[in-house]
Amino acid sequence: MTVEAKICGLSTPETVDAAVAAGAGLVGFVTFPRSPRHVESLDLLKALGARVPSSVIRVGLFVDAADALIDARLGTGAIDMLQLHGAETPERVAALKARTGKPVMKAIKVAVPADVDRGIAAYAGVADRLMFDAADGTLPGGNATAFDWTILSGRTVPVPWFLAGGLTPANVAEAVRMTGAPAVDVSSGVESSRGVKSIELIRAFVGAVNTL
């Protein structure tokens, strides 16, 4: 089984290089000022994106962002795909896809099984990918909290999808076994302290995924 790994919340050249070298299929850059992973500078975003080979997808994460903010970030050339992690409606997803020409991944917050049903019904027709993430936490994501993975056991999701929320090098194999996830995303689980990515943990996470 080939499982794709995305390392999210990267903000230094060294950790971007580590994720790419380890074999991550996607890397994520956060634009959300309340996040400890927020990449504020457009110059830094441009420089980080420029380090990534074209074989790796560069994902720009946004939370209920205005068009002008998204456009400024896209203008750096550092983003191949949008990840929408707020309360964006299906209409907003469709409008952003049409306006930017970029593929869009929509995050669905999961606490109970009906959240998955509702997320698929609302977004599978408009988003290129879905991401199922935990609903708990002080931020809209990146909280190191997992949801009950049995909610996804045996589910058919009609578009490519990611499992996220509380994943670590130690639990990702079990998470994939229980959910059947074809792709996984991690932020806190590869950090030595909040917002500080660890090269060792990035290697361990992608290594664990690559053995599946």
Ligand SMILES: O=C(O)c1ccccc1N[C@@H]1O[C@H](COP(=O)(O)O)[C@@H](O)[C@H]1O
């Ligand atoms: O990472 C963040 O700071 C963040 C902020 C706002 C919305 C989403 C965010 N991250 C996403 O959340 C998932 C799960 O994070 P974690 O592994 O549980 O820390 C992460 O994969 C990002 O896609």
